[in-house]
Amino acid sequence: MKKILVYIEQQNDGLKRTSFEVITAARNISAGIPMVGVILNGNADVIKSAGDYGLSKVVNAKHSLLEKTSIMSASAVVYQVAKSEEADLILFAGNAAGMEIAPRVAVKMDAGYICDCVALEVTEGNIVASKPVYAGKSQIRTSVDSDNKVFSLRPNVFTASKSEGSVNCEVIDFTPELTESDCKDVVVNVMKNEGKLDVLEADVIVSGGRGIKGPENYHLIEALANTLGGAVGASRAVVDAGWRPHAEQVGQTGKTVSPSLYIASGISGAVQHLAGMSTSKTIVAINKDKDAPIFKVADYGIVGDLFDVLPKLNEKIKSILN
Amino acid sequence: MNILVCISRVPDTASRILVGSDGKNIDTQGIKFVVNPYDEFAIEEGLRLREKNGGTVTAIVIGTEASKDVLRTALAMGVDKAVLVKGKEPDDSFYVARNLAEYAKTISPDLVLLGRQSVDYDSRQMASALGEMLGMPSISVVSKLTIENGKATAEKDIEGGKVVVEAALPCLISCQKGLNDPRYPKLPDIMKAKSKPIEEIVPAETQNKVTILDMTMPSKKRVGKILGAEDADIDELVKLLHEEAKVI
Numbered sequence: 001m002k003k004i005l006v007y008i009e010q011q012n013d014g015l016k017r018t019s020f021e022v023i024t025a026a027r028n029i030s031a032g033i034p035m036v037g038v039i040l041n042g043n044a045d046v047i048k049s050a051g052d053y054g055l056s057k058v059v060n061a062k063h064s065l066l067e068k069t070s071i072m073s074a075s076a077v078v079y080q081v082a083k084s085e086e087a088d089l090i091l092f093a094g095n096a097a098g099m100e101i102a103p104r105v106a107v108k109m110d111a112g113y114i115c116d117c118v119a120l121e122v123t124e125g126n127i128v129a130s131k132p133v134y135a136g137k138s139q140i141r142t143s144v145d146s147d148n149k150v151f152s153l154r155p156n157v158f159t160a161s162k163s164e165g166s167v168n169c170e171v172i173d174f175t176p177e178l179t180e181s182d183c184k185d186v187v188v189n190v191m192k193n194e195g196k197l198d199v200l201e202a203d204v205i206v207s208g209g210r211g212i213k214g215p216e217n218y219h220l221i222e223a224l225a226n227t228l229g230g231a232v233g234a235s236r237a238v239v240d241a242g243w244r245p246h247a248e249q250v251g252q253t254g255k256t257v258s259p260s261l262y263i264a265s266g267i268s269g270a271v272q273h274l275a276g277m278s279t280s281k282t283i284v285a286i287n288k289d290k291d292a293p294i295f296k297v298a299d300y301g302i303v304g305d306l307f308d309v310l311p312k313l314n315e316k317i318k319s320i321l322n
Numbered sequence: 323m324n325i326l327v328c329i330s331r332v333p334d335t336a337s338r339i340l341v342g343s344d345g346k347n348i349d350t351q352g353i354k355f356v357v358n359p360y361d362e363f364a365i366e367e368g369l370r371l372r373e374k375n376g377g378t379v380t381a382i383v384i385g386t387e388a389s390k391d392v393l394r395t396a397l398a399m400g401v402d403k404a405v406l407v408k409g410k411e412p413d414d415s416f417y418v419a420r421n422l423a424e425y426a427k428t429i430s431p432d433l434v435l436l437g438r439q440s441v442d443y444d445s446r447q448m449a450s451a452l453g454e455m456l457g458m459p460s461i462s463v464v465s466k467l468t469i470e471n472g473k474a475t476a477e478k479d480i481e482g483g484k485v486v487v488e489a490a491l492p493c494l495i496s497c498q499k500g501l502n503d504p505r506y507p508k509l510p511d512i513m514k515a516k517s518k519p520i521e522e523i524v525p526a527e528t529q530n531k532v533t534i535l536d537m538t539m540p541s542k543k544r545v546g547k548i549l550g551a552e553d554a555d556i557d558e559l560v561k562l563l564h565e566e567a568k569v570i
Contacts, residue, residue, distance in 0.1 A: 071450070072459055096480040100462050103447035107454035112416065112531030115445050128535060133443050134348065137339040141535040184459035184493070188475075189486035198482040204569070228570065246465070246500045247479070252335055252441060253359065253499045255479075261569040272335055278540065282567040284559070290548070299544050299567065300559055304551020312553065316560045317570060 004035045005087035007078055007098065008050060010042050015049055018093035020160035022153055023053040026091050027163060029122050038081045040066050040074055044171045054163030059174045070183040075104035077176045082109060094152035102152045111148035118157045118279060135252045135275030156258040157279055197231040199250060204230030204261045207250055208238055211266020211287065211306055215243035220310040221265060227318050235267045251276035265306045269294025323377035325368045326431040327401065328422050329361040330440040331385055331392045346534045357392045360437025362504035363497035368435050369400045370502065371469060378402045382425055384418045386411055390520055397515035398507030409525035415445055416531045423455035424526050434494040438463045449496035459489035465500035
């Protein structure tokens with residue numbers, strides 16, 4: 001390893017939390033190897049916060065074509081920065097953008113790429129990545145054979161922690177060489193889930209399954225999610241029944257989430273659902289059936305009727321939070 | 323339209339996964355293999371676009387003789403042509419991408435469709451990797467697609483919402499649930515598919531870029547405290563979440 005390049009992103013007035021996670025992960029495997037960040041059209045004052053996490057240099061790529069937010073142009077920029085910095089190890093957050101940019105950068109660099117890593121360790125000078133496979137039913141440890149290496153890290157799994165003693169983060173402007181042919185894909189519209197927290201961004205998720213019996217009862221889930229400042233999730237059964245939108249589905253054919261707290265209520269715990277939430281930090285299961293598979297992956301379980309339990313739990317948590 | 327659909331052969335999602343005797347792969351004993359569920363959306367979308375615009379849908383799989391079963395499924399659903407790149411059991415994403423790219427170059431498709439990820443290695447990289455190799459744009463995790471005037475307009479999921487992306491053809495689309503409802507092949511079509519030709523191609527050899535060191539079952543580090551549903555139990559749960567797990 002010669003140098004680590006970290007792809008970081010700005011959101012509103014700060015860097016994304018996932019960016020801090022990736023910087024921390026880079027720091028933990030760096031063992032003195034230089035680290036540098038790359039950001040597209042960033043704000044220098046915002047970028048400087050990366051210094052708290054030990055990143056002493058960030059290349060801020062600026063180009064009018066980058067306003068088109070194209071995956072192809074972002075990939076071209078990361079590659080150009082990697083070349084000029086002579087970086088041979090590139091880390092991305094495994095969010096929607098990272099998952100599209102990383103494979104392109106890997107091809108450009110003739111690098112092996114491992115996506116959706118949940119752990120990175122250095123063994124005999126080589127990086128060994130752990131990655132869930134078969135929807136989390138098993139896990140592999142894998143390493144990259146090529147000189148250049150690219151990894152993406154599952155969001156919310158790596159803990160972001162500030163480095164001992166903040167460093168000054170030098171921000172260097174960089175003008176990439178871009179043409180229209182680097183921007184063949186262009187974002188023309190962004191549709192935010194208005195006022196609704198997305199399960200991919202939430203630190204707390206309260207999900208409902210078939211046990212909720214009908215869409216008219218979902219207010220019980222929503223109330224608890226509200227109290228906790230969390231997002232509402234759903235099992236596949238609930239989405240397939242048309243009770244909830246697909247955007248809320250957690251599991252193998254939905255979203256993979258990893259919040260600090262995941263509360264599964266009335267969800268039996270089919271393997272396809274477990275696949276989407278098993279790396280959550282703390283899992284609570286509420287189910288009538290004491291033999292439901294969900295209890296096997298839960299930290300805490302309540303065997304009981306969710307129609308009794310959810311309102312009581314909500315009141316109790318409210319009283320604690322006050 | 324000339325449409326290429328890339329499919330993979332994976333264990334049925336309800337399969338119980340166990341680590342095989344080599345400690346690096348799954349034990350395939352008793353596993354039922356199927357078309358990757360997300361690839362069914364890709365096949366369906368290809369067929370609908372052909373029904374609307376005319377053209378040809380070619381399905382391709384990188385695999386072994388055993389992979390012919392998923393091509394037969396694709397043929398039964400209605401694809402025009404089936405191609406098997408017949409070599410080793412794919413063990414490296416780069417090998418798969420390179421061989422898909424090599425074939426794509428020979429037919430110059432207007433559109434390449436694939437599933438958002440194959441549910442074995444869950445790598446979510448093929449559309450981007452292939453796009454890069456072919457110099458084509460790619461749009462991933464697409465749940466709505468319109469092709470008009472030589473341009474793809476696609477809705478894709480991102481954190482906190484969706485974005486609409488435009489890309490000129492030729493391009494690649496990775497398909498997400500919600501894009502369509504894949505058709506079930508009819509029995510006569512399943513029978514007919516059995517005798518349809520499958521073109522076999524010798525793979526380009528590539529150097530693997532990643533090595534799997536070992537495969538393990540996920541370690542269970544969960545506390546596993548199971549309580550009842552009395553008021554005292556709920557008090558206890560909240561106390562544990564507050565003081566032990568420190569999540570509220």
